[in-house]
Amino acid sequence: MTDDALRRELLDIPPTDPAVDRLVEEIIGRVADKWTMLLIEILTERGCCRFGELSRACEGISQKMLTQTLRAMERDGLVTRTVYPVVPPKVEYRLTDLGLGLSKAFCGVWIWAEENFRRIEQARSDYAERKAAEGGAG
Amino acid sequence: MTDDALRRELLDIPPTDPAVDRLVEEIIGRVADKWTMLLIEILTERGCCRFGELSRACEGISQKMLTQTLRAMERDGLVTRTVYPVVPPKVEYRLTDLGLGLSKAFCGVWIWAEENFRRIEQARSDYAERKAAEGGAG
DNA sequence: CGGAATCCGTATTGATACTG
C-alpha cells in the first residue's frame, strides 16, 4: 500500500477521483506560492493588516504582486477585504477560517524550513564542490 | 503573544534571528512551488522514479521545468540522482531523508486542499457573483 | 495620503527540435 493510500484510509478521505485530483492540483498550484505563503504567515501573526502594512512586512514584494496575490486570495476565500469609507482611505485584510486552516497546514513547512535550513546550506555547498570536482577531473 | 511566538515556545524553536529569517524565507520561496510539491508527492508515493516516469506522472510539466526543478531539488539535498551507465540511459531519482521530511510537512497542505477544494470553488463562484452584482449595480 | 490600474523593459517559463 502506498503512503498516500494509507493516509487516505487513516484520515477517511474518499477515494481519489481524477477530476478532483486535477482540481486539488490546481489549488495547490495557486497556494504553493512564495508570496501567498508569506502573506498568510504575516496575517496569521498580526491578525489584521492594512495594505501598506503588508507591503512593508512582505519585504521584496512589489505593489503589483501584493495586489494581485491579495485579489487571488480574496477570490479563493482565504482573506476578507474590508474597505472603510474614510479619508484617508483604509482597507483591512484578514484571514478567513479557510485561510486560517491553510495557515495551520503551512505551519509544518515553516517549521521544517526553520529546522533544516542548515542542512540545505550544507547540501548546496556539497553540490557546488562536487560539481567543481567533476568540472576539473571529469 | 503572537501565534508565532507561542508556536516557537511550544516547539522549543530558538528565537528568531533576522539573517536566519531571510534564509528561511529564501528556502520557502524555493520549495513552495507547484512543481516541487507535485514531484515530492509523486516521489513519496512511488519511492523511486526515472525521468520519463516523472515526466508522465507530473502532468503538464515541460521537460525543461522538470529538469530544472529536479536539479534544484538535487542541489538542495532533497533528492538523489543516480545515473546507471547503461544503454539506453537510466537515471533514477529518490527522496533523501531531508526531502522525506519536507514531504511530511507538505502533507498537511495536500490534506487541506483535498478537504477544502469545494469551499474554494464555492468562494470563487461567490466572488464572481459579487463582482458581477457590483458591476451591474455599483 | 492610501490603494489600484497601466505601460514597458527584463526575467522565467513553455514548446519544439536536436544530441549522446
Next chain:
DNA sequence: CAGTATCAATACGGATTCCG
C-alpha cells in the same frame, strides 16, 4: 531514454498615473 539548445510567450517589477 535523458537531457540540452533555441526561440516565443508569459509573468514579473518599477515607475507612473489615476481615483477617492
